[in-house]
Amino acid sequence: MNINHEVEMLVEEINRLGSKNANGQTSVKFGVLFNDDRCANIFEALVGTLRAAKKRKVINFEGELLLQGVHDNVDVILLEE
Template identity: 80%
Template sequence: MNVSHEIDLLVQEIQRLGSKNADGKFSVKFGVLFNDDRCANIFEALVGTLKAAKKKKVIDFQGELLLQGVHDNVDVILLQE
């Protein structure tokens, strides 16, 4: 799969699983994304896709890397729809 296609899919999943925050942007907890069955089937490397999307400024989250368990409560915020 190419990266931009995976990022497009990620945007759709954040919109599906997340809700709008106070700034009007979609936001979802990393743990919700990571533990979702549909996301598990779509993304071979969710963390890699998140990192690529952050680099392209499509999403934002605190830190460099998100790890399951440790970062389950970190918000993944959609910057572009």
Template identity: 80%
Template sequence: MNVDHEVKLLVREIQRLGSKNDDGQTSVKFGVLFNDDQCANIFEALVGTLKAAKRKKIVRFEAELLLQGVHDNVDIILLQE
């Protein structure tokens, strides 16, 4: 699948599941994204899509590698709506 297309889908899912933080940016916890049934059906490799979006400076998160359980409370912040 096309990485740019997957990143666009990721942005849409973050907007659907997230909420605005104090800076007015949309934010969602990694655990919320990872455990959402709709996201599970869309993304074969959610972590890989997140890493691609981070490289493109579309999202920001404070971890090199996101692991389910360990990083469930890490905020994924949408930098580009």
């Protein structure tokens, strides 16, 4: 699958699952994304898609890599709507 297409789908899923934070940006917890059935069916490698989106400055999150369980409460913030 094309990585640009996956990043676009990730933006859609963050909009679907997230909510506006204090800065008016859409934000969702990593654990919510990771444990969502629809996301599990769409993304073969969610962590890889998140890293690609961060590299393209579409999203932001603390750290370089998010791991299930350890980083479930980390906010994934959408930088572009």
